[in-house]
Amino acid sequence: MTGTVDPAAASCPVPLVETERVLLGHGSGGQLSAELIRDVIVPALGAAAAGGVLQDAAVVALPASAALRSGAVVISTDSFVVSPLVFPGGDIGSLAVHGTVNDLAMRGAVPIALTAALVIEEGMPIETLRAIVTSMGVAAAACGVTIVAGDTKVVGRGAADQMFVTTAGVGCLLDGAQIGADRVQARDAVLLSGPIGLHGTTVLSVREGLGFESAITSDSQPLHRLVAEMVAAGGADVHALRDPTRGGLASALNEIAAASRVAVLLDESALPVPAEVAAACDLFGLDPLHVANEGCLVAFVAPRSVAKVLAAMRSVAAGTAAGQVGTVTAGPAGRVAMTTMVGVSRVVDMLVGEALPRIC
């Protein structure tokens, strides 16, 4: 080899792997942007990258299916700013996919396509970006949804904290779904699909280095298949759905109680609060009812369909621990209360202030 130069090697452009960190130029819209998308983002998304290119805008065919309503779509969006980017049970990439899929599902929609917009701080390691986008791709593929359009912006050091991800989603309504926060009626059962408080306490524990993270894991998971089973079983008797993310179960219940002008009475003894969540909440002075969840839902279901819907929920992995946690009463409109373990009733307010910033 001495004294010779391989012409192919000599003409090899500088590969991205040698750059190692995201540069401002990766957000320029020019050559480096094209390389970042072609060499890092699209390969990392894998099968979830529709057509192998992420475009500014994409045409998406709406599925023609008797199970889906035509003539309307459901649209949602969420920005994710969770810190740290990676936590037990997920990362900002999978969280973004699950969060948007779940927003669609809570309106009774089947997700069809997602978009992903990244705001990246200059200097972020390319490997970290690749890992996050890979996680997005794996999560999207597991949800059966493609990421059809995207955008990447890079801001200077100090102008953002590593990375923010904004996803938007489009879905089609399940035929038979009639779901709305204002459709709840007195005597509806309040069903919960799984334990509460896991996501918020997990992220907090990692951030504060408390060691709880060895025992708890975020519940981040998609809920659209659970919802499809619930609607198939209960039809229009499934009145309202909500995934209690920021603000926790308490805030979700207060919003729905206000929108439907009903009261909600929870039964504390029926509320699934894992022991580790209770311990972490004790330590931080948090109420598990105010802690964010990313993989459970609360449902308001007419009494005659409760048994059917609960059975349907328990048939799906995301709902094996489903149970009834409360009942809707006629009033006073908008009040959420809870019968505590010791038999007294206390009011359950919305979260005021902010106990857990950047939890999602």
Add this chain to the structure above:
Amino acid sequence: MTGTVDPAAASCPVPLVETERVLLGHGSGGQLSAELIRDVIVPALGAAAAGGVLQDAAVVALPASAALRSGAVVISTDSFVVSPLVFPGGDIGSLAVHGTVNDLAMRGAVPIALTAALVIEEGMPIETLRAIVTSMGVAAAACGVTIVAGDTKVVGRGAADQMFVTTAGVGCLLDGAQIGADRVQARDAVLLSGPIGLHGTTVLSVREGLGFESAITSDSQPLHRLVAEMVAAGGADVHALRDPTRGGLASALNEIAAASRVAVLLDESALPVPAEVAAACDLFGLDPLHVANEGCLVAFVAPRSVAKVLAAMRSVAAGTAAGQVGTVTAGPAGRVAMTTMVGVSRVVDMLVGEALPRIC
């Protein structure tokens, strides 16, 4: 009044105006989040806020019209990180609306609904937020589109630079549109709807305090009505459309030339570069072909329809200055060149590196 208390005044909750600045709690998902959306964001959006509430997800009816294709939607997303937030001719709010409307339009779609996700730095003045969101509402209403779903996250001081806005859009395809970056053919005319370089040089001038901003204004404007007229006039002869944003006209042309495996020859004498843009570019060592635009488009049109399409473009406010700036030739595939004023030909490359960070 002395010695008496008006009960109504005494029970008045603390209004947001006294808070004056965005708090972490405004992103909590609880009470403060609900107040920010109800008291600031929804009123500021005005008529553009669909139904008076911004939800996590919204059902959007697809218009049934002979002019629109059914069975498919077009989806796009963009994050906006422009600095400063306000510049002559627009702000991050109107820019976000126009940018997403234009991404849809470039695929031949009529915008139906937008989503808006805000990432706000703690401490941002509420008045600034209100002004930006008001601008979004005005821009959306002027485009004839509603903002149907939204999200607000707040990060601590120093974790973002004031505010980032991510919009996503859903649109329906114009019947008769057959637009794609890979549909360009040899002999197509390259049409440009208006002058180039205004957005990038305007933002740069404000940021650097150069004083050019008295003479130049961003071209930020929606282009969907222009596109509708072009498709009505030219139908399937309108082969490709692109709004040359980040990376400028040069990057847009290079992408399309590569996708369609054709060459493009620009005529420098036909390129509309305003004198102030040329002066600013001289000062910064920028090529006007690499500077971002937010209110013009480049179109590739079959020769037989050029006259009709140009006439249609000139009938719309956004296209009064439209003209032909180049021609497609058979090859070499992907090469963009320009015949300069002095009669020689030079290659027009994509932008490499980043001359103008945070321009949109």
